[in-house]
Amino acid sequence: MGVFNSNLEDARLLQELLALLRAAQWSHWTSHWQTSGPQYYGDHLLLERLYTGITEEIDTLAEKVVAYYGPDSVDPVSQAKMMKSFLEMTAENDPIRRALRIETVLMTAFEESFRRLESMNRLPLGLNDYLAATANAHDTFLYLLKQRTR
Numbered sequence: 001m002g003v004f005n006s007n008l009e010d011a012r013l014l015q016e017l018l019a020l021l022r023a024a025q026w027s028h029w030t031s032h033w034q035t036s037g038p039q040y041y042g043d044h045l046l047l048e049r050l051y052t053g054i055t056e057e058i059d060t061l062a063e064k065v066v067a068y069y070g071p072d073s074v075d076p077v078s079q080a081k082m083m084k085s086f087l088e089m090t091a092e093n094d095p096i097r098r099a100l101r102i103e104t105v106l107m108t109a110f111e112e113s114f115r116r117l118e119s120m121n122r123l124p125l126g127l128n129d130y131l132a133a134t135a136n137a138h139d140t141f142l143y144l145l146k147q148r149t150r
Contacts, residue, residue: 017061
């Protein structure tokens with residue numbers, strides 16, 4: 001058992017956020033290979049910046065989830081199922097537009113997770129800081145993608 005008593009709602013929020021980040025990284029990395037056309041090289045580098053930026057975020061959140069709820073909370077099969085749902089929901093043929101869609105959904109998930117965890121009084125300072133810093137990084141990703149799609 002982790003630091004928190006078992007609370008399915010807050011555990012589920014963080015598990016879903018972890019799956020979203022993992023799916024985003026996987027999609028951005030795949031999109032990085034799929035870029036083409038006159039903007040190829042710039043898109044290739046932009047998507048590389050996105051997927052490499054998410055790697056540490058995933059590891060930090062996964063370690064927090066394990067610390068709070070135990071190692072079973074990051075079960076790979078349930079994570080893969082959540083990732084699949086997210087990837088299907090954000091499906092888009094154009095790699096840059098797909099990345100923009102994913103980052104938009106991620107920002108909503110950060111905001112919703114923060115709000116709900118705070119209302120349940122389940123937002124320790126370290127998690128508060130992590131969510132704010134990670135949302136800030138993804139806000140930058142959104143800015144870059146919006147600039148690119150103009």
